[in-house]
Amino acid sequence: MSLLSRALSTAATHELAALVTTLLGQQGRAAPRLPCAPPAPPRAVPAGPSGLGTAAARIAPPPASGPAAGERPQRPAAPASVPALYCPPAVRDDPALAKEVNDRLIDWAAEVGIYAGRLEALRATDFGRLLMLTHPDTDDADRLLAAAKCGLAEWAADDHYCDDESAGADPRLLGPRLCVANAAVDPAHLPVRYAPELEGAIRDDPVLTALRSALDHITRYAGPAQTGRLAHEISGLFAGFNAEAGWRTAGRTPPVWEYLVNRQCNSFLPMVALVDAVGGYQVPATEYYDPRVRRAFTMACTAATLVNDLYSMARESDSPGPEFNLPTVIAAEENCSLEEAVRRSALLHDELVHTFETEAAVLAAAGSPALRRFLAGTWAWLGGNREWHSTTPRYHGG
Numbered sequence: 001m002s003l004l005s006r007a008l009s010t011a012a013t014h015e016l017a018a019l020v021t022t023l024l025g026q027q028g029r030a031a032p033r034l035p036c037a038p039p040a041p042p043r044a045v046p047a048g049p050s051g052l053g054t055a056a057a058r059i060a061p062p063p064a065s066g067p068a069a070g071e072r073p074q075r076p077a078a079p080a081s082v083p084a085l086y087c088p089p090a091v092r093d094d095p096a097l098a099k100e101v102n103d104r105l106i107d108w109a110a111e112v113g114i115y116a117g118r119l120e121a122l123r124a125t126d127f128g129r130l131l132m133l134t135h136p137d138t139d140d141a142d143r144l145l146a147a148a149k150c151g152l153a154e155w156a157a158d159d160h161y162c163d164d165e166s167a168g169a170d171p172r173l174l175g176p177r178l179c180v181a182n183a184a185v186d187p188a189h190l191p192v193r194y195a196p197e198l199e200g201a202i203r204d205d206p207v208l209t210a211l212r213s214a215l216d217h218i219t220r221y222a223g224p225a226q227t228g229r230l231a232h233e234i235s236g237l238f239a240g241f242n243a244e245a246g247w248r249t250a251g252r253t254p255p256v257w258e259y260l261v262n263r264q265c266n267s268f269l270p271m272v273a274l275v276d277a278v279g280g281y282q283v284p285a286t287e288y289y290d291p292r293v294r295r296a297f298t299m300a301c302t303a304a305t306l307v308n309d310l311y312s313m314a315r316e317s318d319s320p321g322p323e324f325n326l327p328t329v330i331a332a333e334e335n336c337s338l339e340e341a342v343r344r345s346a347l348l349h350d351e352l353v354h355t356f357e358t359e360a361a362v363l364a365a366a367g368s369p370a371l372r373r374f375l376a377g378t379w380a381w382l383g384g385n386r387e388w389h390s391t392t393p394r395y396h397g398g
């Protein structure tokens with residue numbers, strides 16, 4: 001058996017990663033490199049965030065060390081800067097397309113009722129730009145809008161149900177709300193006498209209305225397997241929301257491994273899962289769910305979410321309860337300063353991106369043209385995501 005076929009028939013583990021490295025080394029060539037930007041210069045984190053829900057933001061100087069492991073988590077103080085990250089550049093910047101998507105997204109948010117009274121802050125957040133940057137293989141505004149609606153509806157569930165008490169978040173209601181939210185995404189089919197009550201509940205809750213409306217829109221472009229995949233990823237997202245609320249309620253800081261498990265599903269995964277639907281092609285379910293593809297893909301999505309952890313620290317330090325992000329849990333477990341924990345978080349981010357890059361190159365060489373395009377699209381998503389996080393007023397005042 002050749003090393004290549006052995007690599008492709010081996011279970012998706014770190015062992016596979018080692019095998020891939022050996023394979024590429026033995027062939028006397030480096031892994032086919034995807035284009036990568038030189039590390040971005042460190043970005044200053046503003047002293048006071050001004051995105052959605054940040055009215056009272058005031059940031060204290062960073063403490064000398066984090067809370068002891070197991071202690072009730074302390075509010076993180078923002079580090080001075082986000083370190084350079086290993087990440088590709090954004091493939092394109094098209095402000096006019098971003099504006100069109102953003103304007104239509106805000107109109108839709110007003111229609112479904114999410115972020116009521118905060119639509120101008122939402123406009124400034126510029127999710128239209130996020131979608132324009134992360135899906136460079138289409139300039140079709142309606143496709144980008146459909147995906148933007150999905151992402152914003154997911155984000156609204158996080159803000160309205162989990163994070164923002166002023167928007168109605170209540171930990172006691174979270175589990176039941178997320179269960180019904182799941183039914184708005186993956187429709188619950190009730191006996192006839194109960195169905196109207198579910199319909200009424202969806203109609204009366206802006207987050208549920210948004211989720212259903214977004215799913216309706218994306219099915220213009222996503223086939224049943226892609227829509228089913230999206231519902232699966234959203235279920236994982238909701239499970240992650242619940243776990244995070246559990247930490248908060250118990251006053252417990254999770255160990256780093258458990259936090260990272262959570263950040264795989266409580267992540268941008270549902271957004272990145274739309275790369276092919278937005279691009280107008282379809283990765284077959286057998287390839288999307290191949291454990292080796294899933295390993296590489298989920299690592300990329302976790303890395304994208306760690307970018308969020310790093311850039312949103314200042315904003316999160318404003319929230320009333322304890323907030324979790326990778327630097328906070330590392331500081332607690334490793335008893336180091338938050339600055340040091342930020343540095344260690346960036347290294348973990350980089351490890352995930354390097355692993356994705358190496359394994360995706362091998363998978364692309366052996367996979368279908370659709371898989372090849374999907375992995376390249378995921379790579380492009382990482383670049384667009386980092387670019388958006390490093391510029392959006394959500395995390396940078398403004």
Ligand SMILES: CC(C)=CCC/C(C)=C(/C)COP(=O)(O)OP(=O)(O)O
Pocket residue numbers: 151152154155158163237266267268269270271305308309312315316
């Ligand atoms: C899929 C999606 C858009 C979900 C939103 C929640 C999520 C996975 C994020 C990465 C947002 O992170 P966080 O909860 O930390 O929120 P902020 O970045 O503080 O806005």
